[in-house]
Amino acid sequence: MARYKNGINGPVSGKIGNVVAASWRGIDYFRSLAEYTDNPTEKQILQRLKFALVNGWLKPLREIIWIGFQFFTGSKTPMNGCVSYHLREALIGEGPDYTIDFSKAVFSRGELLVSLIRELICLVDGILNVKWENGPETAFSKPDDQATFIVYNTSKNTFVTFKDVAVREAQEVNLKMPKKHMGNEVHIWMQYVNAAGDGVSTSVYVGQAIPVA
Known part of the structure; x- marks a missing residue:
């Protein structure tokens, strides 16, 4: 009615x-009204598979994505904007064997400047040492910008996040991984949020490593 x-x-x-x-x-x-069908086409099945893969992979990072993708998404929510990006830019392979290109994964998009990753070293006791280099200080690159690191374990399909663990000017951080991640391949990303919380950087791929005991 x-x-x-x-x-x-x-x-x-x-x-x-x-x-x-x-x-x-x-x-x-x-x-x-949407037309209901019990017999979806192969194209529809593959599209649903893509969406399920990307959405399921990103879901644990919803809180970080909500902050990181709050800009440049138009009418979409931050989460929908992030999912759309990964469907378009980071999903690789032929159906149904899709996978994520971790080097292209992005969890935030913004105007703050990124840092140049200089070194990623695995130290004993599960510590990942990351060193970076900054450009000149500007309105988009302040010494007190907070760095967050996101680590993904491919074997366990789980994320570990290190939120606001260093400031930009430190140029180095030690990330201590939980014991259950020792010996597993992990992928690492870095991103910034400014002190006011109203500016973010585009996240950068740091690289992959295997934490050691």
């Missing part, structure tokens, strides 16, 4: 036959 809110020329909402009237962000529109 359709409902007219403001008379014959006003917006409507509800269903009329196979047409649905709705409003989204102040825009009134009509759309046809």
